[in-house]
Amino acid sequence: MVVVIQCKDQVGLVAAISAVLAGHGLNIVSIRENVDAERGLFFARLVVEGDATPLLSEELRLVLPGGATIHVNPEPLKKVAVLVTKEYHCLGDILLRNHFGTLSATVQCVIGNHAFLGDICHRFSIPFRMVSHEGKEKAAFEAALLSVLEDYDFDYIVLAKFMRILSPAFVERYPHRVINIHHSFLPAFVGASPYRQAFERGVKLIGATAHFVTNDLDEGPIIAQQIIPVNHTFTPIDMVRAGKEIETSVLARALQLVFEDRVFISGNKTIVFE
Amino acid sequence: MVVVIQCKDQVGLVAAISAVLAGHGLNIVSIRENVDAERGLFFARLVVEGDATPLLSEELRLVLPGGATIHVNPEPLKKVAVLVTKEYHCLGDILLRNHFGTLSATVQCVIGNHAFLGDICHRFSIPFRMVSHEGKEKAAFEAALLSVLEDYDFDYIVLAKFMRILSPAFVERYPHRVINIHHSFLPAFVGASPYRQAFERGVKLIGATAHFVTNDLDEGPIIAQQIIPVNHTFTPIDMVRAGKEIETSVLARALQLVFEDRVFISGNKTIVFE
Amino acid sequence: MVVVIQCKDQVGLVAAISAVLAGHGLNIVSIRENVDAERGLFFARLVVEGDATPLLSEELRLVLPGGATIHVNPEPLKKVAVLVTKEYHCLGDILLRNHFGTLSATVQCVIGNHAFLGDICHRFSIPFRMVSHEGKEKAAFEAALLSVLEDYDFDYIVLAKFMRILSPAFVERYPHRVINIHHSFLPAFVGASPYRQAFERGVKLIGATAHFVTNDLDEGPIIAQQIIPVNHTFTPIDMVRAGKEIETSVLARALQLVFEDRVFISGNKTIVFE
Amino acid sequence: MVVVIQCKDQVGLVAAISAVLAGHGLNIVSIRENVDAERGLFFARLVVEGDATPLLSEELRLVLPGGATIHVNPEPLKKVAVLVTKEYHCLGDILLRNHFGTLSATVQCVIGNHAFLGDICHRFSIPFRMVSHEGKEKAAFEAALLSVLEDYDFDYIVLAKFMRILSPAFVERYPHRVINIHHSFLPAFVGASPYRQAFERGVKLIGATAHFVTNDLDEGPIIAQQIIPVNHTFTPIDMVRAGKEIETSVLARALQLVFEDRVFISGNKTIVFE
Known part of the structure; x- marks a missing residue:
């Protein structure tokens, strides 16, 4: 049984x-425990032998500082909504793991702003809903997204190569519950066609970063x-292909960590008990 | 301050x-804690803020099962003896880190069964003692080694490409205190000239393993x-060169982990709190 | 356009x-070229601009030593038969890439010695044929396999976690055309339950090896x-899970290399023009 | 014997x-060959059996386009000058390899803008020259550097954690002959204290990049x-330590590639025949 706790440090x-x-x-x-000394926060993940009694959570609350977050025996199968555009690589991997029960989560629905990935969802018997962004202002597009999302119960939204930037108003609704994946380069390339720029510069590595989406100045924890390599x-096309391989792999790893309650957020960074 | 504890689990x-x-x-x-459930053993490494009082260790002993190993604020600079033969790569790296104070240890002496590496030790003002194996039975060679080792005070013996196999009698004198590095292959190659065999088989990876030396059937934790890659x-010569690069890197990492009191031994495996 | 050539060196x-x-x-x-000096063999892969004329291959043959293998503009989509047992991870990845046209091959059929993976094949509209090994001698089982295989046209057989050992007689029918994936450990573990042994030994790495299947004493090129890591x-279950991740990734990489005509075989090793 | 050729493509x-x-x-x-189609440039590195005759280079020139760069049997031991400030990790590694003859180069001199690393140079019997930047304008500092450099014969200048930015005028004197190493982050951090920023952002990787120094807008090929990881x-201090490990390793690899004539420059990128 897992117990996760987050509270003020003392x-x-x-x-x-x-x-x-x-x-x-x-x-x-x-037991994995970490104190963010700068913020005075305490994070712990304990694996214990034995079964929880209904009182355990309340007894823990009595000995912890006010405002503690306590999860005793958290649900091992998280519920997720997946947002996509046209690229299949991350979605396909998620659908496969979901289908065979190795995702540590269940996919409730996939929402695409293009129709293309509907077919693969249907093949896996997963609801696919299309919400086109075309001809819509961002506010209207997001209102349509929210309207569809409200039909489902989910713990996390996974942006599996969803190519629309979500507004602060949208992100605020799901604090620490939206996960994104994107390619990363050394050095970073600003502007259009980063893969073209990476090619021109002859980079020797292409990276991928999975992160929570926040409204902070940069990309979130x-x-x-x-x-x-x-x-x-x-x-440039080969580099895109390599980028997709690493995006798939990094998103899969990040989802496993989050869904197994191994990830805490402190300020703009994560504490990951791998 | 670091506190490390090992005892029976309860x-x-x-x-x-x-x-x-x-x-x-x-x-x-x-806090990093792990229970080896099969052996009923408990291992913990705590980083705490504040200073140890003389009583802390004794008070911990009172609440722990009999036979507990307790180290409060262990010495941050371990003392080491290094055994070598002719290859410089691991020794050179150790001497550099030792010289600039980044080894988390101090090299007390280097003992070689050849004279070749004496010069580099002298350049770093580190005592070098030669103990030749030539013309000696293993027992006599090891007796000579022990005689030299007795001149020094050390916590660990590092076999930095020491090409003689130590007898069980020798190893038993230093339980969990002898660290070795060697190349590893996928698949494993038995017999002479493993690099030649690796070349013939066209392996795509060469590995290195740092481990404690024990008298168990295989290589120790x-x-x-x-x-x-x-x-x-x-x-084959290029493969040897690649192997040396990875040996240097893996031994450096292993020594850092051991010298920072991050490594525990349970049966024939380690628990490493990275 | 790609041109690949293999012949005696001169x-x-x-x-x-x-x-x-x-x-x-x-x-x-x-141009990538390599000479296996020990065997006196020459291997080359050239990427050229322009279109092949029908005469190109014949003109090359005139200037090369007898017995040369020459492929001008080889078929970019290889045909493959996939053999599986019950594990989905490698097959699922292959089916996804096949479905979205990124496999550099087309899956002609999947043959399983269990029924379990039939469903996922059907979802991808790929023929699945079950050939049970139960109650059959190896010769009879392989005869049944061959009988099914004869219904399809294929360049390669991919063993995507096919858990039956194929006989020399079977392998000889498809020289350099059968590709396998398996986990690998440092050190190697002989006998049953290698993951259990890896756990007991506390290994820090789990590897995977993709190779051609031959009747040589060991596992083939x-x-x-x-x-x-x-x-x-x-x-042990986590280690199995980690092993599956790396098996999936390594097999995908190996298939891409083979299907793009980047892999040559010389003796018991490969030359890979990455 | 190695032959390297760079010329206009045809x-x-x-x-x-x-x-x-x-x-x-x-x-x-x-043979390794690559065409930069965009720039119309041809690059080749050939390993050949046999000895060069004096005429080989001239005969090659006759059949190549005007302006070709041809090196037949280039000097296997390049000559290098190393510039440093206070950090020992890259310099120490270079001095060790130089001392034991595995650098594919010989260190002619080390120049530091601080005195600190003089001692380690002396221990390796390598000339150390101090050129302080204190109290000097950049032009005067670089003039002093050049004056010292003129005392030595060298093919490359290696900036082994040299913490002064060199002016375009200085760099232009040594086109494609100055090699630098620096840490890299995903995402990139602009401004002071990048490691502090990396810590605040909770990065999961720290990178290092070795590159030629040019006066292009960014960092050079x-x-x-x-x-x-x-x-x-x-x-933050641990991150700095990890950064130094990877800087040492990447610079060593880059120097090996350059000194073995495996690196070509095309525009702002390299072609590396590993």
């Missing part, structure tokens, strides 16, 4: 938490990053 | 430990492993 | 080949290898 | 080059890049 928290668990006869198999024989 | 250990720390007004910045353009 | 081959290409007004965009928090 | 170059080599009875062991337990 002396004696681990002692207090573990005393409550011991009082319930629960043995701590592993990073969950996972990884790179794939490229070389001078790669055309 | 319910309530984290509660007991953290209560003692809280009683001393020490705040736990991070693994501390760190990593690989380096190779390809068909590599001659 | 002085002047590149000159002869490139003279023929120049005579056809073809510009060499890139290696096409691609890669590793994924693991640590002491991984249960 | 049809038949490989034919022409290989015919000349065949005429000298030289067998091509491996990239030779090699690689990354090292980090996580939330890394303090």
